[in-house]
Amino acid sequence: MWDPTATRRTVLLAGLVLTGAIGGLIRPAEASAGPGVKSPPIMGCGAWRAREPSDVIPVWDRRPVRIIVHHTATPNVEDLSRNAAEFVARKIQDFHMDQRHWIDTGQNFTISRGGYVLEGRHRSLDVLRGGTQHVEGAHCTGQNVEAVGIENEGTYSTLTPPDQQWERLRDLCAYICHQYGIEPTEIGGHRDFKDTLCPGDAFYAILPRLRGEVADVLGEPLPEGAARRASWPLLRSGSEGRAVQAAQHLLRAAGLTDVEPNGRFDERTVAAVRAYQQAHRTEEINGLIGGETWPLLVTAQGGDDGEVALAVRALTPDGAVRAAALPGIEEWKRLLSADPRP
Template structure:
């Protein structure tokens, strides 16, 4: 979304100031089995939509990104599908990011309007994408900016899905990015996969398996239903219910927040405990949501009460007890907590 906080990374390496490019390892691109069946979408560059100059050197890393992160702008679902409307949105985003967030430029690498116009976000993102060997560091998702391409999608998609024009451009844009960098379509993620945020909206997020499948098809690949779904951290919020909530409550108790009752209902007491936990762990947002930032902290906490951790595992493991000495690792936790735990 427009409003992710992102730390300003230094353009220093080994004590040397670099002139816009940060040295790093180049990851080999995947070799696709078939010729791409997609059309490279037209992309409106920063100069064409009237972007302001960046206020500092835009960091460019000598490595390919490994995933794409989809966002929504959390703005009105306007009916202005024109190019002029798309360019106005790009300018508003840049002004907000530079003037209110004090970032050097627009945070995301690309923006797609509701009318299906694709615009370059951060300067040099288009040039570098065309080269296929480097990546422009953005500011769209802290912890992921060096290795992920960020795409903002205009609108709010909590209860409604994106317009067809936006969806078609997003699909083509993801296929182009995946082809350029050798990114598997399974590595198309949502903002909430890494942060405690509603972004990119419930309705949009639910469509990501479809997006992965459609992008794979354009690249001449096939994804199984399971691969397209991929395990993900469930986003818990007030009034959420179920096994994942109960597991989170046990994990909060394991961390010493024993006022939480493990009843499987995310009430205010649980939300208050989550905010307290987030504050203690200095998460980016202290908002009481449990998403892609707080879950990894909870499941890997050191010094936690292992009996409570075992109860957390049991809550999401149908049919049996779990020994405290046989607790899952991060990937297994994610699978267990995922809303869809089919084999």
């Protein structure tokens, strides 16, 4: 997300443009990626008058393996014009280059609320069209070489994207999946990898729908239930439930014994999470437990085994799973994501 008042990069906007098309756009019929899969109309960096990057754009001779969806955390503007889309792309690039001191816009592509798709980081479009390389972005630390980052203009904590934006996102994801051989089930949200609210609760909740629709565009519908996958629950102040209680036991196992394992994400829990993040030098010291802090908590070695066992018991009150039966991170994720409460 892009928010100049935030303590870190927040979010990015990005876009696509096929070069050589009249007016910087390419008609969908001219951008076919294969039977039934077409590129949406895309606006390149030149078309929205992007600044030149300050250094060489890194391009890797490998395909990305996933797509990460973001929201910009900017106002849900009513101006859905092309001019508005270009304006926000330029503002984001200025913020990333002048305040973050990055070489260019951080994300690979951006989609405006009006449904305009723009190339974000230079070269992202041509490289995507080639289908064998990937432009390294700056949208999600630890994933920039692995994932294509797509920014969606707006804030989607309680609202979902408008239809025109959603349709372009679906079509862009389908085109990217086709070009790189990415499975639709590998479309995720920023919070899957970082301790962040991005792409917003409402948007994140409909990512299973996005995976299903992308699979349909590709002509390979997903089996029933496959669009939903285990994911790290995002816990924050006010959260309640078994996942919170498990996190509290894991924090106690790490030596933060001021935390009471009461299943409520209270002030003591927030303070303990911040201390844990500080000690582990996570990207954000914000008291949220998301896709960066969870893997650290569940894979920590040398903690109090009794507290770890209690964390497992909190997630499996029927006793069906023992701590010794949880050697892998994916099993933790599955158990944690089964708690329906945020």
